[in-house]
Amino acid sequence: MPKFTLNGQELEAKPGQTIIQAAEDRGIEIPHYCYHPDLPIDGNCRMCLVDVEKMPKLTPACTTIVNEGMVVRSDNERVKEAVRGVLEFLLINHPVDCPVCDQAGECRLQDYYMVYGLHTSEIPLGMKVRKRKVIDLGPMVVLDQERCVLCSRCIRFFENVTETGEMQFFGRGDHVAIGTFEDRPLDNPYSGNVVDICPVGALTSRDFRFKCRVWFLHATDSVCGGCSTGCAVRIDHRDGAIFRLLPRRNVEVNRSWLCDEGRLSFHELHNGERVQRPLMKGRDEVQAPVTWEDAVRAVDSRLREIREVNGADSILGFASPSATNEALFLFKKYVGDQLGASRFDFRLDSEDKKLAEEEDQILRHFDKHPNSMGAIKLGLISPELGGIDGAIDAARVGRIKAGVVMYIEPLVRRPGDEEAEGRLLELIDELEYSVVLATHRAEWQASASVVLPVAAWSEEDGTYTNFEGRVQLAGKAIEPGGDALPVWEVFAMLLHAGGAQSLWMSVGDVFATMTENAQAYRGIGLDQTRLPGVVVG
Amino acid sequence: MVRRFLAGEKGRPRRDALQVQDVQTEVCATFMKKSAKVINISERAERESSFARDMLGPLVGMGLTINRMMDNLTGKVNATIRYPEERRAYSDRFRGAHILTAREDGSPRCVACYMCATACPADCIYIEPAEHPDPLIEKYPARFDIDMLRCVFCGFCVDACPEEAIIMSRESELCAYTREETMWDIKRLMSRPELPEFGLGYRPNETLVDSTIKFVPKEKEKKELAGRITLKEDVEMIPHVTFDPTKD
Numbered sequence: 001m002p003k004f005t006l007n008g009q010e011l012e013a014k015p016g017q018t019i020i021q022a023a024e025d026r027g028i029e030i031p032h033y034c035y036h037p038d039l040p041i042d043g044n045c046r047m048c049l050v051d052v053e054k055m056p057k058l059t060p061a062c063t064t065i066v067n068e069g070m071v072v073r074s075d076n077e078r079v080k081e082a083v084r085g086v087l088e089f090l091l092i093n094h095p096v097d098c099p100v101c102d103q104a105g106e107c108r109l110q111d112y113y114m115v116y117g118l119h120t121s122e123i124p125l126g127m128k129v130r131k132r133k134v135i136d137l138g139p140m141v142v143l144d145q146e147r148c149v150l151c152s153r154c155i156r157f158f159e160n161v162t163e164t165g166e167m168q169f170f171g172r173g174d175h176v177a178i179g180t181f182e183d184r185p186l187d188n189p190y191s192g193n194v195v196d197i198c199p200v201g202a203l204t205s206r207d208f209r210f211k212c213r214v215w216f217l218h219a220t221d222s223v224c225g226g227c228s229t230g231c232a233v234r235i236d237h238r239d240g241a242i243f244r245l246l247p248r249r250n251v252e253v254n255r256s257w258l259c260d261e262g263r264l265s266f267h268e269l270h271n272g273e274r275v276q277r278p279l280m281k282g283r284d285e286v287q288a289p290v291t292w293e294d295a296v297r298a299v300d301s302r303l304r305e306i307r308e309v310n311g312a313d314s315i316l317g318f319a320s321p322s323a324t325n326e327a328l329f330l331f332k333k334y335v336g337d338q339l340g341a342s343r344f345d346f347r348l349d350s351e352d353k354k355l356a357e358e359e360d361q362i363l364r365h366f367d368k369h370p371n372s373m374g375a376i377k378l379g380l381i382s383p384e385l386g387g388i389d390g391a392i393d394a395a396r397v398g399r400i401k402a403g404v405v406m407y408i409e410p411l412v413r414r415p416g417d418e419e420a421e422g423r424l425l426e427l428i429d430e431l432e433y434s435v436v437l438a439t440h441r442a443e444w445q446a447s448a449s450v451v452l453p454v455a456a457w458s459e460e461d462g463t464y465t466n467f468e469g470r471v472q473l474a475g476k477a478i479e480p481g482g483d484a485l486p487v488w489e490v491f492a493m494l495l496h497a498g499g500a501q502s503l504w505m506s507v508g509d510v511f512a513t514m515t516e517n518a519q520a521y522r523g524i525g526l527d528q529t530r531l532p533g534v535v536v537g
Numbered sequence: 538m539v540r541r542f543l544a545g546e547k548g549r550p551r552r553d554a555l556q557v558q559d560v561q562t563e564v565c566a567t568f569m570k571k572s573a574k575v576i577n578i579s580e581r582a583e584r585e586s587s588f589a590r591d592m593l594g595p596l597v598g599m600g601l602t603i604n605r606m607m608d609n610l611t612g613k614v615n616a617t618i619r620y621p622e623e624r625r626a627y628s629d630r631f632r633g634a635h636i637l638t639a640r641e642d643g644s645p646r647c648v649a650c651y652m653c654a655t656a657c658p659a660d661c662i663y664i665e666p667a668e669h670p671d672p673l674i675e676k677y678p679a680r681f682d683i684d685m686l687r688c689v690f691c692g693f694c695v696d697a698c699p700e701e702a703i704i705m706s707r708e709s710e711l712c713a714y715t716r717e718e719t720m721w722d723i724k725r726l727m728s729r730p731e732l733p734e735f736g737l738g739y740r741p742n743e744t745l746v747d748s749t750i751k752f753v754p755k756e757k758e759k760k761e762l763a764g765r766i767t768l769k770e771d772v773e774m775i776p777h778v779t780f781d782p783t784k785d
Contacts, residue, residue, distance in 0.1 A: 099650030099699050100676040134672040210666040210676060213651045 103201030138185030230466030276482030312340030321369035324462025327487035653694035661687035
């Protein structure tokens with residue numbers, strides 16, 4: 001472990017670490033454009049120049065490996081003068097169109113100018129080298145060559161992460177610009193990442209373009225609900241609407257990346273009509289809105305009635321692999337422990353169909369539900385039932401009379417989803433009494449006895465278990481519409497109606513009960529589920 | 538010299554100018570008037586008290602009052618004006634209703650950068666940007682609404698604007714019959730039929746730099762109003778507030 005001194009402060013670096021990495025670990029920021037922790041080191045921007053004792057010239061911190069006893073200064077006049085000079089060079093041909101630039105507010109040029117620059121530009125606007133603006137680069141990216149500082153992060157991303165190599169430098173001298181060959185669109189499934197890694201406004205998001213200035217947005221740390229990988233994301237939202245998803249760095253799962261599918265998955269949430277109020281079928285067999293109290297009391301007493309007449313095995317619990325661990329745990333507790341049912345499942349489409357979906361070695365997973373592993377770990381699968389087909393058959397012959405069906409719409413829609421919803425319709429038609437917990441209004445819910453509105457992804461706190469068993473915390477960003485409640489709250493109410501003594505006031509309470517009672521989650525704490533998450537056995 | 542200074546502008550004697558008697562107290566009073574920080578009232582009253590002053594002072598003061606009264610009665614000075622037939626001339630920096638300026642071709646100068654909306658303490662500006670066909674302009678406001686009921690007329694939006702796209706007029710009469718009318722959209726903010734009556738108000742440059750005001754003259758509409766309310770048409774405005782948008 002080499003020790004070195006940075007700005008008079010004794011620090012310890014890991015072997016092989018560069019100065020910028022060692023400083024970053026201690027929360028000391030050395031200004032940089034081209035350095036990125038998940039990309040190979042390039043050392044072309046010269047912003048990270050530091051003064052190392054006994055070295056004749058200033059040296060870039062991103063390429064210099066820490067040696068024992070090194071004395072480094074990043075705050076003396078010599079360094080500041082050099083950084084100011086570099087910044088002045090970078091800004092020579094910059095168009096300074098911050099008012100129309102989407103990067104404004106999170107732009108490194110703006111940030112460093114306020115710290116190191118504050119110089120007046122020697123080049124009048126008319127003498128600057130003009131390059132091309134507003135170049136359409138496929139469905140995710142818009143390119144503005146003038147704003148580029150030529151840090152080559154995007155080029156290295158496509159060369160090393162996706163290994164497709166679409167982008168390159170073109171031209172010479174001060175006419176160098178980034179671009180794709182003949183402006184071909186970036187059609188690879190990770191192209192949105194170059195927008196995040198671009199430190200300036202050269203590459204901006206097509207989806208987020210002009211939607212909102214970034215300083216109006218509020219950020220909530222969450223986990224992507226698009227597939228079973230469970231990438232750590234940041235939800236940027238304002239006034240109850242989500243504007244964009246950005247990856248958070250989780251070295252164990254997604255590093256700094258996020259796939260385009262997941263990046264755009266939040267649009268599905270605002271798509272279509274939501275269930276607003278609890279609906280219950282009256283004597284006239286028409287669903288009418290009722291209060292939550294009435295709905296919970298009616299559901300609980302009717303399910304108990306069916307249990308008394310037909311036995312506990314006549315009740316089916318059909319969970320959703322998109323619900324949180326806490327929701328699934330209380331669901332199991334209510335339907336399994338309190339009502340005594342033993343038939344559970346959560347799979348709507350058969351496994352071999354899933355395997356045919358697109359998958360790659362970077363992030364994307366074939367299972368488009370964020371919490372299938374959680375449902376498996378909580379034992380929401382009964383092999384003897386035989387999936388949804390088995391449930392439909394059992395209901396047809398009368399072995400299953402009632403069902404509690406949870407359906408949280410997947411954020412990444414697939415062609416097979418309508419078919420899967422058709423199977424739910426089949427199941428509900430066969431059942432004598434059916435309780436549906438749904439986020440979005442759909443035709444198949446029309447024949448259900450009770451429809452309860454529940455919160456979708458990003459509308460409730462909770463943890464998700466990804467495909468490798470990593471439990472991660474996802475925060476609540478926006479309020480669910482109408483009277484919708486989080487799923488765990490619905491089952492907590494049902495458990496209370498059925499006489500449960502425990503009091504669950506928050507997701508933390510449910511999580512605590514879950515870590516006491518559920519075998520797979522035993523002994524983990526809520527704090528452990530923050531970055532990078534905890535893997536359960 | 539000192540006496541003239543103390544005598545006021547129009548030769549009308551001031552009260553405290555009459556009360557000083559010798560040069561020493563004159564100088565003293567001048568000093569007090571100039572610094573005017575701490576005045577020891579009791580000391581001053583003792584020094585200045587005398588029978589003549591106590592009797593004459595109120596009479597002189599009354600003389601001033603009577604003078605003013607005569608001025609008012611003869612119409613030499615008028616404290617009131619006949620609003621709304623007459624209006625006072627407001628300062629060039631008056632912060633009235635906003636104006637969105639235009640480019641040469643009449644399209645909005647605004648690039649929808651949200652600086653005004655960010656600076657706005659009343660949160661009364663709503664902007665919806667759209668893609669401009671010219672890549673050098675890139676962004677323009679498809680919607681630009683100002684809620685005139687929420688606006689506090691602080692002028693921060695004018696200060697924040699990097700493009701001289703939003704400036705203020707001297708217009709202060711913003712009553713409306715419905716709440717909807719107080720929501721000014723981009724069309725209303727850009728074409729200001731009321732402008733000639735009021736003129737430009739708070740703005741970064743006295744004469745606009747490479748932006749113009751799209752001026753649409755007011756259509757003469759005669760409103761039929763119920764009851765005794767009548768609209769006075771063709772009222773002559775006092776000349777110094779009339780404004781020509783091409784010259785100002």
